[in-house]
Amino acid sequence: MMETLEIKRGNPLTAICTLTYTFNDEPIPLDGCTILFTAKELTDNTLTDDTAVIKSNLVISEAENGLAILMLTDEDTAIARGLYKCDIRVYDEGEVKENTDVFYAEVKNIITSRTS
DSSP: OOOOEEEETTSOEEEEEEOBOTTTOOBOOOTTEEEEEEEEETTOOOSSSTTOSEEEEOEEEEGGGTEEEEEEOTTTTOSOSEEEEEEEEEEETTEEEEEOOOEEEEEEOOSOOOOO
16 A cells, blocks of 8 residues: 655655556556656546646656656645655556556645845
8 A cells, every 4th residue: 555645745765666557566667657646636536637736747667667756846835734645657658558547646834934
């Protein structure tokens, strides 16, 4: 089971993701794939991502080992403090290759905002 992804509000985040098939836990070969991260409000049950609070594409790091990097900017994470539901979808030539189980991200407030 995946732990909750912790995000500090208004801060960039970089996370390495190992993407595996849900049926056999083998790494997904990512050559030529598009990988999408989406975070939504817990109450958002729409079938579209129109109201998603974070939408980001992962960057493939080691395609043969299923490794990709999630890179969120400070603008991406400048959302309200709280718990959000997330998933990652892997597309190959426009077709869904794999979809993760739902996992959660907790956005936490920062304490200070000084720059010097």
